[in-house]
Amino acid sequence: MREMATTRKLIAVVCEGGGMRCAYTGGALSALALKFKCTSPDIIIASSGSAAMALYYLTGQYDAIKAICVRLLSTRKFISLLRFWRIVDIDYLVDHVFKKDVPLDTRCLRKSNTHYFISLTDAKTGNIHYACREDGIDPFELLRATKAMPLLFGKRVSINGTAYIDGEFLGTLGEMVTKAEEAGATDIIVIDNSPGPTIYDLFKWFFRKIYFPRLGSKKERGANIGPRIIVIKNKTIPAGLLTTKNETLEKTFWLGYDDAVRSRELEDLFREKS
16 A cells, blocks of 8 residues: 555655765765755655765755765774774764764754655564654654664664664665655665675674574565666775775765766656656
């Protein structure tokens, strides 16, 4: 059953998480806004690393997106392999970067016409929950929860009595695409920053098999089913899950921007919409 059934064109943007590969997402979202003037899609769905990029995109804080991706996260205060008990400090990210360095404009976010969905993983059941504005959750706590990576952050985040972890830990990009279709999207722009299997992906697979075997396998959606799906992807993304080098993050940001700008499918979509 569609949540917003309608005959008019509804555009959704789906953003994969990816840790520091979110710089690619940030670049692609910036291109959607600056090149294609798509500043308020009907729906946006994001998880984990890219969730903040999605919310800053909705508030029009494009300079902040680049600053976060390229400059503000390349610090040991955020990522440090020597801090083995908390390699990725999500509390620093939320409480210092998102609240102080480049504050997310929560007032503007509340006024946005876009329906946003941020994925969370229930730490007890392994089920994926999509939180939205209507749930009344503090956006900062929502970001803290969707980014709470097991092993690397090592902390669960409680929201309304339920403990959550990384929104992409047991979920998939394909499920987010399905969520966009269920929400009524006729055209789905997928920003896929995945480079293929990584060690962390193998850890997630093992965790799912051991602790949540009832969830079974989760197949990706085919790109030829249902609504039109436009994928922005590059197999040679320079940044990895824990990259902190400024030059690499900047290259990744501009790669995402350029890939979106050069997309003929996006050109066609927004030409039709206009």
